[in-house]
Amino acid sequence: MQQTQHPSKMRPLDEYDISVKTGFLPPTPPLRRLSDPYFAPWEDMMDDFNGLLLAGKLREKVHKMPLLDYSKLQLVEEYRRAFLILCMVSHSYVWGKHEATSETLPSNLAIPWTGIADHLGLCPVVCHAAVVLWNYRLLDKDGPIDLGNMAALATYSGSLDESWFYLITTAIESSGAPCLSQITSAIDNIEQGKYSELKQNLETICSALASMNDDLKRMYEKCDPYVFYWKIRPYLAGWENMAEAGLPLGLIYEGVDSLWNAQTDEYADMSHLDEAERLLNQYRRYAGGSAAQSSLIAALDVAFGVEHHRTGEKPSFIKAADLPNDRYTKLPATNPADEINNGAETPRTPPRFKRTNRNTFLRAMRKYMPRPHREFLEDLEEAANIRPYILQLQENDKNGSITLEELEIVSAYNECLHQLKLFRDKHVQIVTLYIVNQARKGPNIPHGGFAIEKQQQQQEQQQEHLEASGQQQPQKIDKVVSAKPSAMHNDLYPQTQLETQPGIRKDSRTDKVSQMFPQLGLARKLPSNAQVVRGTGGTNVMPFLKQSRDETADMKICLNSSSSSKDDNDEAQAKSQQPTQQEAKTSWSDWILRR
Ligand code: HEM
Numbered sequence: 001m002q003q004t005q006h007p008s009k010m011r012p013l014d015e016y017d018i019s020v021k022t023g024f025l026p027p028t029p030p031l032r033r034l035s036d037p038y039f040a041p042w043e044d045m046m047d048d049f050n051g052l053l054l055a056g057k058l059r060e061k062v063h064k065m066p067l068l069d070y071s072k073l074q075l076v077e078e079y080r081r082a083f084l085i086l087c088m089v090s091h092s093y094v095w096g097k098h099e100a101t102s103e104t105l106p107s108n109l110a111i112p113w114t115g116i117a118d119h120l121g122l123c124p125v126v127c128h129a130a131v132v133l134w135n136y137r138l139l140d141k142d143g144p145i146d147l148g149n150m151a152a153l154a155t156y157s158g159s160l161d162e163s164w165f166y167l168i169t170t171a172i173e174s175s176g177a178p179c180l181s182q183i184t185s186a187i188d189n190i191e192q193g194k195y196s197e198l199k200q201n202l203e204t205i206c207s208a209l210a211s212m213n214d215d216l217k218r219m220y221e222k223c224d225p226y227v228f229y230w231k232i233r234p235y236l237a238g239w240e241n242m243a244e245a246g247l248p249l250g251l252i253y254e255g256v257d258s259l260w261n262a263q264t265d266e267y268a269d270m271s272h273l274d275e276a277e278r279l280l281n282q283y284r285r286y287a288g289g290s291a292a293q294s295s296l297i298a299a300l301d302v303a304f305g306v307e308h309h310r311t312g313e314k315p316s317f318i319k320a321a322d323l324p325n326d327r328y329t330k331l332p333a334t335n336p337a338d339e340i341n342n343g344a345e346t347p348r349t350p351p352r353f354k355r356t357n358r359n360t361f362l363r364a365m366r367k368y369m370p371r372p373h374r375e376f377l378e379d380l381e382e383a384a385n386i387r388p389y390i391l392q393l394q395e396n397d398k399n400g401s402i403t404l405e406e407l408e409i410v411s412a413y414n415e416c417l418h419q420l421k422l423f424r425d426k427h428v429q430i431v432t433l434y435i436v437n438q439a440r441k442g443p444n445i446p447h448g449g450f451a452i453e454k455q456q457q458q459q460e461q462q463q464e465h466l467e468a469s470g471q472q473q474p475q476k477i478d479k480v481v482s483a484k485p486s487a488m489h490n491d492l493y494p495q496t497q498l499e500t501q502p503g504i505r506k507d508s509r510t511d512k513v514s515q516m517f518p519q520l521g522l523a524r525k526l527p528s529n530a531q532v533v534r535g536t537g538g539t540n541v542m543p544f545l546k547q548s549r550d551e552t553a554d555m556k557i558c559l560n561s562s563s564s565s566k567d568d569n570d571e572a573q574a575k576s577q578q579p580t581q582q583e584a585k586t587s588w589s590d591w592i593l594r595r
Contacts (some may be wrong), residue, residue: 010184010383016376017076020224022179024295024373025145025170031081032153035557039248041065042085050158053092059078062106064092070112070119079119080134086113087126087289088154094251103370103510107255112257121371124253125286126240128293132169132460145174147218157227164222164442165232168215169291175211176296178204183303183380190389195405202412209419216426238288249336249510250285276516279509280337292365295373300420302380302584303574304388304413306391306555308359311544361544386413397559407561414556424549431545 013020019027033043045052045061052058073079090109094102105113110124117124143149150170152163168550186201188194239251273281291297303307366374390413396402397410504511 001572005429010187010379013180013184013376016379017370017372018376019177020181021177022145023173023180025133025173025177026077026080028077029136029138029141029145030084030153031077032137034073034078034081034085036078037071037261039068040090042082045089045108046085046154048291049088049092050156053156056099058089059096059099059102060090061443062089062109065108067108068112070115073116076120079116080129082112083116083120083122084130084134084154086116086124087130088156090124091126091237092156094239095235095237100505103247103505103508104252104254108272110253111255114253121374123286123368124284125368126236126277126289127367127368128169128289128291129373131236131289131290131317132173133370134296135166136170136327140428145170147171147215155232157231159222159227159231162232165219165228168223169217169294171215171218172212173294173296175215176208176300178208179296179300179303182208183299183386184383186303187383187385190385195409199405199409200413202409202416205300206412206416209416209423211425213419213423216423216430219430223434224460225434225438226444228434230443233435236289238286238594239285240285246505246508247509248504248511249280249513250283250334251277252282252509254282254286256282265468280513280516281335283513285334285336287364287368289368290365292362293368295369295377298362298366298369298377299380299421300416301552302384303386304417304420304555305384306417306420308548308551310360311547359544359548362548387555394557394559397531397561398418402559402561407559410557410559417552417556421549421552424545424552428542428545428549431541434566442541 017026018024021027042065045065048061049058052061070082073082086109090105090113093109094105096102099250113124115393120129131154135153136145137153138145139149139151147167149168152166155166181205182201186198186205189198237245239247242248242250275288300306366377369377390410393402393406393410396406504514
């Protein structure tokens with residue numbers, strides 16, 4: 001298909017690393033190996049990856065791995081493969097399997113990972129691009145990119161459930177690929193007054209969205225919610241809001257002796273800092289992998305002008321103040337040193353607001369998209385003219401001057417929004433089953449097989465504390481130590497609170513730093529009556545996701561001339577059944593606090 005130069009300041013799609021055929025997926029399947037023997041230590045690690053993790057030998061093997069010079073990578077495809085490898089090995093190193101969380105990432109992982117991430121315009125943390133866009137192979141190389149023809153290149157758990165989880169999302173990216181060229185074409189068609197072509201653009205987007213919905217519905221087929229929540233998701237966690245898992249300041253990227261600036265994406269020299277400050281500056285806090293980092297869904301939102309607000313601001317019956325402090329309402333600084341420099345424990349300023357997206361979390365997710373895809377969204381925000389045009393048609397309707405063709409365009413626009421809303425409906429159901437219900441039920445084995453040591457370690461600390469304070473009570477301690485470890489909550493999961501009881505290990509570096517910088521307030525404990533959700537992270541996510549879904553439906557255009565469709569009627573009925581402001585507020589806060 002020929003690429004047109006867009007008068008609307010958009011560059012041709014391939015300049016944003018977008019393929020007309022495969023969308024945000026690369027035009028050819030990702031590399032399965034780095035062929036340069038220099039990188040054999042990384043590929044060898046991948047050959048034995050799941051086995052090493054299971055045997056508890058991964059950290060040992062990493063310590064023996066040489067520090068490789070990532071600048072020897074040449075093609076972007078090689079950078080992507082290397083990024084995937086380092087995401088796999090680094091997250092497994094940090095979270096382990098039946099091992100205590102590591103607060104440091106050794107330099108042989110941290111240095112190349114940071115450099116490669118910088119090259120790709122990403123953060124050194126697992127992200128949607130790594131495990132979805134660059135993590136599949138085709139069984140029949142001439143066949144389509146669909147669920148009947150794909151396998152995942154790498155998984156943390158070694159399970160088919162995890163492969164399916166990634167591949168469903170890859171399939172969605174593939175089904176949604178036609179949307180991108182149709183969006184830019186629609187923008188051009190509006191500028192050039194080619195309205196019948198515009199209608200076709202919208203219809204093609206609509207059918208692509210319907211296929212995406214079909215893919216999403218298949219998540220249940222081969223990804224077991226229990227396996228997802230307890231065996232897969234912990235590895236996808238980042239190091240932001242992970243105080244309970246022992247990373248209140250984030251993760252130390254050893255040897256990455258530089259200060260990263262999120263705004264300029266540059267590194268500053270740290271030679272002027274004293275040792276304590278240098279130590280603090282080695283911490284980084286990044287959110288974990290999430291399909292919220294999918295540029296495809298974000299592009300559809302921007303194209304259709306879906307307005308996302310700060311969580312709690314809309315719909316008006318949930319107030320931000322009624323929601324707990326979590327990743328969906330506030331974000332901590334990437335580097336904990338910023339909290340000291342700015343003299344306050346304030347969340348980092350949300351990225352610059354442009355047009356439609358004011359949601360702090362959704363905008364922050366753009367930092368975790370490859371640079372060219374992020375730039376595409378930024379340029380699209382400037383160029384997007386579909387909704388303004390549709391609003392103009394609504395005006396024509398009010399004046400009684402709307403044509404039949406214009407009515408059909410509005411209807412096609414509404415149908416696209418309806419499909420996107422259905423996507424978010426299904427997504428809310430999936431999150432309820434895969435996260436909220438699993439968190440509520442708890443694991444079958446203690447901590448789902450994670451962080452058992454943490455409890456043993458807490459018991460040891462408790463004993464040390466009693467010994468130090470001369471209150472040794474051997475009988476009582478024996479009882480505690482011999483008790484079968486029980487599941488209190490999943491330490492690896494929370495990811496939601498900014499303020500919680502940090503699981504800082506005694507004599508760890510984080511312990512030292514927290515003493516050096518008491519102003520960070522890490523010793524603070526929550527009062528026992530604090531009204532925050534503890535331990536069942538997923539619960540906080542629901543107000544955010546439901547708001548995002550409702551904001552999509554709210555964008556539909558009502559016309560006087562067209563008789564309301566069945567869907568509109570359904571929605572009107574659903575709206576009439578919505579609780580009153582006061583009822584909703586009470587039920588939401590009840591719902592949150594009950595967990
Ligand atoms: C088992 C399957 C899934 C689970 C448990 C899940 C969970 C979540 C959660 C917890 C969030 C909130 C953000 C965060 O904390 O990361 C989220 C957001 C999001 N997810 Fe998923 N997700 C799943 C599958 C998918 C798939 C297949 C897609 C397709 C691209 C997707 C797209 C999104 C998007 C776009 C958001 C941002 C919110 C929005 O735009 O409405 N998710 N998801």
